[in-house]
Amino acid sequence: MPEATGPIGIAGAGAWGTALANAAAMAGNDVILWMRSPEQAAELAGTRMNERFLPGVRLLDRISPTADLGRLASCCAVLLVTPAQTTREMAEALSPVLSRKTPLVLCAKGIERTTGAFLCDVVEEVRPGAPVAVLSGPSFAHDVARGLPTAVTLACRDAALAEDLATALSGPTLRVYHRTDVRGVEIGGAAKNVLAIACGAVAGRGLGESAKAALIARGFAELLRFARAYGGEPETLMGLSGLGDLVLTCSSAQSRNFSFGLRLGQGASAETASEGKLVEGAATASALVALARAKGVDMPIAEAVEQILSGAWTLDQAVDALMNRPIKSEH
Ligand SMILES: NC(=O)c1ccc[n+]([C@@H]2O[C@H](COP(=O)([O-])OP(=O)(O)OC[C@H]3O[C@@H](n4cnc5c(N)ncnc54)[C@H](O)[C@@H]3O)[C@@H](O)[C@H]2O)c1
Numbered sequence: 001m002p003e004a005t006g007p008i009g010i011a012g013a014g015a016w017g018t019a020l021a022n023a024a025a026m027a028g029n030d031v032i033l034w035m036r037s038p039e040q041a042a043e044l045a046g047t048r049m050n051e052r053f054l055p056g057v058r059l060l061d062r063i064s065p066t067a068d069l070g071r072l073a074s075c076c077a078v079l080l081v082t083p084a085q086t087t088r089e090m091a092e093a094l095s096p097v098l099s100r101k102t103p104l105v106l107c108a109k110g111i112e113r114t115t116g117a118f119l120c121d122v123v124e125e126v127r128p129g130a131p132v133a134v135l136s137g138p139s140f141a142h143d144v145a146r147g148l149p150t151a152v153t154l155a156c157r158d159a160a161l162a163e164d165l166a167t168a169l170s171g172p173t174l175r176v177y178h179r180t181d182v183r184g185v186e187i188g189g190a191a192k193n194v195l196a197i198a199c200g201a202v203a204g205r206g207l208g209e210s211a212k213a214a215l216i217a218r219g220f221a222e223l224l225r226f227a228r229a230y231g232g233e234p235e236t237l238m239g240l241s242g243l244g245d246l247v248l249t250c251s252s253a254q255s256r257n258f259s260f261g262l263r264l265g266q267g268a269s270a271e272t273a274s275e276g277k278l279v280e281g282a283a284t285a286s287a288l289v290a291l292a293r294a295k296g297v298d299m300p301i302a303e304a305v306e307q308i309l310s311g312a313w314t315l316d317q318a319v320d321a322l323m324n325r326p327i328k329s330e331h
């Protein structure tokens with residue numbers, strides 16, 4: 001990395017930002033953890049706990065919480081860990097603070113809803129020519145924060161930088177693989193959230209384990225088709241950031257996307273099913289479906305999620321639609 005001696009910066013102190021701060025500290029880095037609320041920063045500095053977003057986890061000593069964005073200027077790399085739909089405003093806020101050489105590592109999973117832009121493209125628009133990377137893969141914040149073994153993928157077009165960043169963030173319990181296929185990695189993270197909503201709905205409606213397995217397999221087929229159409233490499237999608245994250249998110253109520261779908265399946269409305277939590281798949285579904293349609297990619301499960309969320313279909317109508325499609329060859 002250009003200034004390898006600086007601390008790692010983390011912008012966003014929600015569940016994932018806090019867990020990554022601990023992981024980066026455990027990997028031997030000093031960490032500056034930025035959050036927008038000065039009150040929260042003071043509380044984290046005093047109690048060393050983030051009770052609102054990651055209860056029960058103690059911040060390691062090498063982490064300095066702050067609400068001063070300017071503190072990130074000294075960092076050798078900054079991880080952006082705020083919700084996907086805030087990527088543009090955060091990149092714009094960080095742009096005057098960071099050197100053009102400082103890599104920004106995107107850790108959110110989604111597609112910009114208002115423009116249909118992939119998050120890396122949003123950042124490249126705001127910081128043309130500055131290095132951008134994506135960190136994604138099967139990882140619940142609580143698992144990472146508790147030091148449970150976890151493996152993720154970091155992608156950057158600059159292969160050497162991808163390796164340096166992966167090495168800097170890897171520690172005793174977090175293993176970071178590296179790739180250059182930025183598009184494939186970001187598509188895996190964004191699309192699996194939409195598919196996980198469908199899986200949760202299947203579980204909530206009591207449609208059985210067989211239906212859930214079918215949905216994961218057919219969801220993966222959609223993911224692969226979409227990634228191919230948008231320049232992602234199939235091997236990437238078969239790895240941690242594609243299949244790995246799809247399986248995790250589709251099989252655990254720890255996932256907010258799965259739980260949101262679960263509550264939809266149990267009869268909650270799209271408005272109440274999030275229970276105030278961040279559900280990235282709900283924010284990304286319409287953009288994903290629009291991008292798929294634009295390239296003629298068949299994504300019936302993602303379409304069904306979008307139709308349910310927009311109120312056009314009930315869950316039963318979605319199941320009927322999926323089960324009564326014309327019979328076709330599997331691949
Ligand atoms: N939680 C996980 O297990 C996990 C794992 C991998 C990836 N992710 C991804 O990380 C991203 C963040 O998820 P999270 O779990 O940390 O969410 P979270 O809801 O726990 O935290 C979001 C954080 O962003 C802050 N925030 C919200 N809007 C903001 C804005 N406009 N400007 C600045 N800060 C803002 C909030 O105050 C909060 O600190 C998501 O895209 C998610 O998909 C989460």
Ligand SMILES: O=P(O)(O)OC[C@H](O)CO
Pocket residue numbers: 109137138139140141193196245248249254255256257258278280
């Ligand atoms: O809680 P979710 O559904 O946002 O999933 C968290 C992570 O993306 C799992 O890898």
